[in-house]
Amino acid sequence: MKTLFKAAAALAALAAPLPALAEIEPVTLRLAHVVNEQDAFHAAATKFRDLVDERSGGAITVEVFPNATLGDERTLLEGMQIGTIDMGLITNGPVSNFLEDMAVFELPFLFPSSEAAYAVLDGEIGQELLDRLSEVNLKGLAYAERGFRNLTNSERAVNTPADMGGLRIRVMENPVYIDTFRELGADAIPMAWTEALTAMQQGTIDGQENPVNVVHSFKLNETQTNMTMTRHSYAPAIFVMGLPVWNGLGEEAQTILADAAQEAAEYERALNASQQGEQLQALSDAGMTIVDDADLSAFAEAVKPVYEKYGAKFGDYLPRIQEQIRAGAAQ
Template sequence: MTYLVKTVALAALTLAGSTLSANAEIEPVTLRLAHVVNEQDAYHAASVKFQELVAERSDGAITVEIFPNATLGDERTLLEGMQIGTVDMGLITNGPVSNFVEEMAVFELPFLFSSPEAAYGVLDGDIGQDLLDQLSEVNLKGLAYAERGFRNLTNSKRAVETPADLDGMRIRVMENPVYIDTFRELGADAIPMAWTEALTAMQQGTIDGQENPVNVVYSFKLNETQTNMSLTRHTYAPAIFVMGMPKWNQLSEETQEIVLQASRDAAQYERELNAKAEGEQLAALKDAGMNVVETPDLSAFTDAIAPVYEKYGAKFGDYLPRIQEALK
């Protein structure tokens, strides 16, 4: 065996030994991870991937219990629970998170991103990290950006090709002022409510529609109550792996690093899963009888929401101009 080979072999053994040593030092911990959607949703797939990764990388020392279907509360309730330590972590849509750090709502501005790749470049760079870091100011630890995806409009009334078609429709939106004002500018009656309440409201006909990515429409079988979908792709919605600082501060540095990297890898896994699945899901919805408007008049929608930028553009500090510069 040559000196170089011996050196490489010794280094490999040393690295393996140090990894085992680090893992051996990790105290067993159980993390309660919650989300508000069902087990067919991409959020759940990302949560399961995170569960698998931390178990593998900690040699089983880190156990993750997943609570889907809003069993621990809606997204605002989950975040409040994380702040006081009654919930450990969750995969939360960006809109509710922005109620705790207003600047996070910059991502909710309509027609900000033209493609997933454009969004990823911003989220995974300095701008995205700066905003994740801000969550510590409200006792939350931002870990990584997964995604809800590009949001589209569905309704039970009629095909929507222009903003005029939305006139008077009662549309559920997330409890977020940017979403509320966006749909009011489009002529809809924007109704903010938690997702679990929205599902019941659609079944009962007390609201006419909602807006969400294709994967949500598919996994929740919204075509059963929503006969029309317009591919407006009006907002790209991130989702965030987030942990309460009370729990984060209890973890060792080794455990924190495993959790952080597993969150990033699970988020990337979910993005890839969504990209592969969207076409198949859209085809299945059409086959089930859903009327899909694939080319709504996006220029008319973009013109209609100009007042939203005038109202909110300056509220996000320098984040909007930084994003616009990064997108050039």
């Protein structure tokens, strides 16, 4: 009889929820982004959703809203601040409109490689800036990526800054991007991504700048006949929540969300790296002219005034980043 009692007790213990998971209040979080389901952002968002579901034992449900169905990136961030939007995966450029120092990452030709960018973002500097988003009622969780940005246009192949003259180029609503392209000789036109897609179709702008994965997932080759691999700026993307929503969660739930965001971010980075070669080939096969031998030293020289204008505005962040990059290259 004692043996049967012990066996029954053991089975009951196995069936009982884990103590940590039992503490999590059931909650549904809406995660929004502005790109389509073929984009790496969506892959990151769905990976995050699945990790959170698994690790919370189903207590935390994440609903993913792609295609700007809940608004453009600025609208999403504003909604997070007041608690009407729970969270999003947002390109760093719009985030820097809320915390200016985040724009230090957008300076042209700052990062020589993805690895150099990851070391800064996942290290002390990147985490410090994520934490500072609390100053504007946001909670930064982890850095995914938009990636290294390249120029596309519908007018001509671009090999040097001289070829940029007069091109109407959509850029993010961010002063660093605007001034970068003005220094390169383009007519920089800031606008939301959803508006840019229509503008390219209507021919009211000549081009835009984005990583290869965006050019491919949105089939920009249908309106953009040329792409130059300028890699002029590395754009992080941030898993970000509204601080009001974050503060309403328990510690265990917060830990699950933060860890899942970091893992999903690293998953998306690896996905981008593995897919870029195939995406470039597909764009080329579709008729897009891809310039991969542009005079990048001339581009970097042309944008030096951007550093003169903005370098000191970011406090000690720029020299700290540059020192970390130099130290990493010396190893």
